[in-house]
Amino acid sequence: MSEPSTSQRRRPDEGGEPHDREEDRGVGTTALASPDVDGVDERQASLWGDAWAELRRKPFFWIGGVLAVFFLVMALFPALFARGADPRACSLANSSQPPSGAHWFGFDQLGCDYQAQVVYGARNSLQIGFTGVIGLLVVGVVVGALAGYFGGWVDSLLARITDVFYALPLILGALILLRVGPEARIFGQPVPIISERGPGAIALALVFFGWMTAMRLVRSQVIAIKSSDYVAAARALGAGPMRILVRHILPNAVAPVIVYATITVGALIAAEAALTYLGVGLQRPNFSWGLQISDGQNLLRTAPHLVLIPSAVLSLTVMAFVMMGDALRDALDPRQRS
């Protein structure tokens, strides 16, 4: 192929730092490169300012955002959405009754108000989604940035460790860890969090087997950006590794990470449902959509609402984060603007 590389054109006619078409709208270049803007800070604000202006026009962002806020409020204040029903006040007389005017979601097999059951399930799902993503971002960004930037044996070592985890299937790994967790002893002591079988254990298992994509994303971004001209220029001007990494490389690598993180909140929520379905996730008396789906599957023919309602709510929650992530991706990528 004879094409020149896509966007890393060098413009030798420009006095200061060479920069390319995309980056002069973004961050990471000095004021020298573009005389019409005064300072670095204003330029950084403009990337996110542009992104916000773009986001505001996207229906996907608003639908996803409104849904996410809705479920977030539901997770924080479930009583607001339960319409006065107590999820633990059950009467077998109402077993598996279909939705009605008084009880919009009907009753589950034990005769509990299903709306209250479903509403109270939001907290565990969102808690696992958010804590899980925060955990895997912390691990992934740190390990990825170090590996990508320093290369050499640091990269080899970190990449091998990442390979070990990356090669282990998420659900299988988490399945074993969660099965073993409650009995495991380290120096004769039960392992904190993981031994408690709660949302914390599931989030931890998902982080333990799920941080590698974030690491690889950051690593590949850093490797790609590190060989670009403006990083070479920053290095030539005497910037140290930390400054280059934090000021020049990470800000340019952050956009795909934010997009990935937003979508992964949804993915982890789905993973929790899967683990719970396999019997190693949340257990009664916890409220969980995965638990409701797996309890309801045997009654699919007689009481389909028991599967359909938590399925729909679970899907809507995952969708909220996927839609926001999508909108964010478009908004944060200046090349997508015409």
Place this chain on the structure above:
Amino acid sequence: MGRYVARRLLLTIPVLIGASFLIFAMVYALPGDPIRALAGDRPLPAAVQAALRAEYNLDDPLLVQYGKYVLGLVQGDFGTDFSGRPVLQTISERLPVTATLTGVAIVFEIIIGIAAGVLAGLRRGSFFDNLVLVTTTLLVSIPVLVLGFVSQYVFGVRLGVVPVAGISEGLYSYLLPGLILAAISLAYVARLTRTSLADSLRADYVRTARAKGLDRRTVVVRHTLRNSLIPVVTFIGADIGSLLGGAIITESVFNIPGLGRAVFESVQRQEGAVVVGVITLLVFFFIFFNLVVDVLYAVLDPRIRYE
């Protein structure tokens, strides 16, 4: 390149060791006593129990047990489960099932994913583009669990066009599970193709190609598609490795006796040898396909160089 591949192959050894040790260590901590569970209601004589424990090295410390396991593995011995059945036999029964399922899924990814992505990417903002966007959002958002149950109910139970569960009808029974297994990746392939294509179409060399007077077809196929499919090809390649190990939910919903089910059942029955053996194998496949992808990447994109 040859040296790069050789080095990467050597480097798979520590990864295989690391991954199998991680699983081995977790399985080592599995609750309960497998020998007592094996005996059921009638307790075995102490001497028999001791002999069995010695045969399976159960009284050795973790590292010694693992060392003996690896020693066997190197000689092609995956060990036996507690009923004396070789793990390799379980693997040789289950692997073709999961491989078929993954194969069907990958075919769906390539055909539907790339086609939808290319058509959407070429006509940004069109009705079809928006349709792809909405469909892929739905595919990514609906958990495999839900997608599996609903499609099984609609296509299997209600419409009766595909088998509800099991693999008794040959390749035909893999159609729906394969599609469900592919669903999320398929959506990613479509989007990756769309975004990548749209990005490439804006590149300078495409403008140059147009300016030279090349017709749109040549510009799209020769100049744009070839470049923009690089990330898609590598995604699909790596996805083979992921799907082989990631089919457990699909296999559970559709009752398909693959490797994922084997791990699940063995974890329940505390058959550590099966769990470690199968996962080590899955890890090997995963590393293998990733190595292929990395080599492919350098072949496809001259800007990527390995030393």
